[in-house]
Structures are given as C-alpha cells and as structure tokens.
Amino acid sequence: MTAEQIKKGDRYTIEHEPVFSIQLMERAAEACVTWISENCKNHRNFAIFCGNGNNGGDGFAIARMLYQKGFDIDVFTNSKAKFSSDAQINFRELKEISGISIKEFKEVRDYRFDSRTVIIDALFGTGLSRPLEDEFKELVEFLNNTHNIKISIDLPSGLFADAVSPEGAVIFKADYTLSFQLWKKTFFIRRQENMRGK
C-alpha cells in the first residue's frame, strides 16, 4: 500500500472506531514489544533511535514497554527537535522514567555497544519526504557499520514507503522490519528487497 492509503486507513480507524491516534501508537508499540520479547530472549540491552515524528513516537513507547519488561534501555534522540504531538506525549512519559537513559544522537560515537545490544530504528517511517542527509545520514551510516542486530520499526529509515530511493541513498540495514498493517509498496521494489531484512 502507499503511504497515503495507509494514512487514510489510520484516519478511517480513528474516525470509525473509538480510538485516538495515541492509542493506535500504543497498540502498534505493544505489537512490536510482543514480537521483540519473544524473539530477542537472549538480549538484555536495547539502543533505540527515535526521530521527531510518529515513528519516533512508536520508538519512545517501545522503549517504555521494554523497560517495564525488565530490559536495559538507552534512547537516542534530538531532544531539542519539535516533536509530533503523539511523539511528544510518549517522549514526556519516557522522561519520567529515571531508569532509562536519554541521550542525544551525537553521543552515539562514545556509546559502548555490547555485541548483544539490539539496535532499534525508529527514526523515520512513512513520513520520510527526502533522502537522509547530514546528521541522519551520518548516524545511519555509523549504525550500519556496527555488527549488532538491527530492527526497524515500520520501515527501514531512509527507505521511501512508495518510491524507489535514489541510487546511493543511505538506508538503515535492518535484519528485521516490524511493519504495521499491510505490506508497504516499497517492499516489492526488487532493488530494495534486501533492505528490510525479514
């Protein structure tokens, strides 16, 4: 499905079911956490990278829920960015939890990745509107060079939901992608098939 069709589906659910977008985000995060806790049983540490849109909001909610399940969580974000309203709600909630360390993206270079730390990419989802550049490009390149297991939330960051990414565009190299609702159109573009992992 295209990003626009997915948005319409979300709007339909919000209008026709008694559900608010923040609840949809909570449900999406719960589904991810169920999968992660079943499939990452041998991993204790998660480094979660959150953007300022709703994909980042999913990441903040996932961080909170994984922490509540007893995992060690480090969250990386740009705390000065203007967040979407649902991301802001989840970011605020996360800041209340003293056991979660919240770091700025640039701190990743001093972060000691344990070989079993799982990296979660909640930087961009269907809202990506241009290829990654500057800080995000460097961040994703840096993460792609680590040997840790990588999970993308909804879409690997840097991959457009509906269009072919330009040749040479930097895209998060996910081992697994936990995609919401239906398969995104981009997953069927042959050149990009190997970007999403499983």
Ligand SMILES: NC(=O)C1=CN([C@@H]2O[C@H](COP(=O)(O)OP(=O)(O)OC[C@H]3O[C@@H](n4cnc5c(N)ncnc54)[C@H](O)[C@@H]3O)[C@@H](O)[C@H]2O)[C@@H](O)CC1
């Ligand atoms: N109700 C909903 O719509 C739901 C959405 N969900 C999540 O929300 C995501 C979509 O959220 P959004 O529409 O907020 O979009 P994203 O979170 O993908 O990103 C949007 C933000 O990134 C900025 N941006 C786009 N391309 C950029 C680039 N190259 N460099 C820097 N900034 C850039 C935009 O200006 C915007 O601020 C989905 O992929 C999914 O993860 C889920 O929470 C389920 C419910």
Ligand SMILES: [K+]
């Ligand atoms: K993502």
